[in-house]
Amino acid sequence: MTHSFSTPDSSVITRQTSRVEATPRRRGLAPILLWANATVAFGIMYIPILVLVLYSFNRARSGFRWEGWTLDWYWRLMENTTLLHAVERSLFIAFVTALLATILGVAAALAARSMGPKLARPFGFFVLIPIVAPEIVAAVGMLMFVAQGVQPIMKQFGLTYSSTAGIIVGHLTVCLAYAVVMIRTVLLHCDRSLEDAAKTLGATFWQTFRLVTWPQIAPAVAAAFLLVMTLSLDDFYLSQFLTVGGSGYATLPVYLYSLQARAALTPEMNAIASIIVLMSILTLSLSLGIYYRAMARERVRRSHDFTPQGTVHESTPQQP
């Protein structure tokens, strides 16, 4: 099993102590130091977020003195049409990106599985380079491509460039890689003999996919869908560069950046940022929940498959 860090093998996550403890639990200083270190690390990661959420409930209009609780800033967001448009647009882009990324991702993952290692490796690299390359480079390249290639051509045909479509294409390049990695990992766990059996019995490619493969990978595809939505909602660089010169509103992170760049620091911004954090946490936990449950179920199924007959009978006694 390949340990790819975005889709860790769930057995690593939930493994119980069935093996020899690699390092004996030493009493004394070491565990305390480890926990102290972890506290510092989690502090660096979480304190800013907690402060942010806390201050989004602060009554004070300016400055950072605490003046009591309020929900005003959230209510006020409801009247901010620019913001509402940005949210709507972010969600639309994320949804379409996720849909396309999972469709293309399933196709690419199936294709990669049927390749020999000689072809699968370069193909894997080809798909993964968009993650490795700095996002800003990709963003700049696409900006120039749009400005010098796409826009002039579209003008010839009397069309205008839609930055929404541009951003979707941009997000898709990066998101596709994540979707492919996740779906490939699950495909590796799938039982190919079932598909071979279906084929032997005369099922067409499409029938095999719909009735045999899809039920096995559906939860992972759902998880990939949500993960891609998270990534798309989070993206800043591609959205920022591809918004320029286009029509329409900014996405939510681009809007937040433009506010900060104009030093328009208002308590509403804390509320906006809190909502962004919350949205990420929600989609991510949904995605992880679905993924790990699917992996766990798969493991249970497999452990039954490979259990020798005798032990299965012990747990499910048959009527004599």
Added chain:
Amino acid sequence: MRRLAWPAVVFLSVAFYLPLLLIVVLSLRPGPFAEPGLGSWSLANYAEIFDPLYLAVTMTSLRIIAWVTIICLALAYPMAQLLRRLQGPGRVLFLAALLIPFFTNCLARYYALYILLKPEGVLAQILGLDIQLIGTETAMVVGLVSNYLPFMVFPIFFSLERIDPRTLEAARMFGCGGWQLFRRIVLPLTMPGVVTGVILVALPALGEFIVARMLGGGMIPMIAMAIEREFLEAPVPNWPLGSALCTGLLVAVLAGVAGLRATLRSGDDPLLLNS
């Protein structure tokens, strides 16, 4: 079934690789106002990268990245060890706590640090001090560490998990323990994880500019900020020069990945790139 690869290949070729090619082509054009189309070619933009201005920017970027990588490594290695000791729900919680920042919008998180660190911000009020942190390299390092730390923990954790307990058992039987065990056995066996972590922290951090804008106050330029300037901000945008900077960054990053991976023995790839 291999035909199913074509949509992805065609899409990425047009939407990703063609724009990259365009960057390289444009970086070879002479001046800021070069018209599209074939014409004169020059390496002048690459000569300009070695201008003292950009060299200073590069040095600042590298210094910040070096600090970030060292601090991440120092914090992440013990975290990975702690994570390996945890079992059951504790482990799941620990992992979830690492994954949440990993996928939370970095803009929102830099903004959160900004309100914490800004003059008369939360930290300044709590401590009752008049401190100026925004616009310092320290603030940027803190921001980047908070953003990239999980990227270092996961690969180290996975290579720790892959150590065969019998190896440690054997080492202990021969009287190897404590520091020696770590130095001679555990550390060499987890080097793939460390190298992968460095790849995942140092290289993406090199392409950041929000952190320079938000926490560096725009005063401490990083490479990515220089690129953004040439494309979006400058009064006279110089796309060919920006393209040359992009090409330089891309080559540096890909060379970094290749170089760091070359230090690993084949088959020691805990991550991503071999799938």
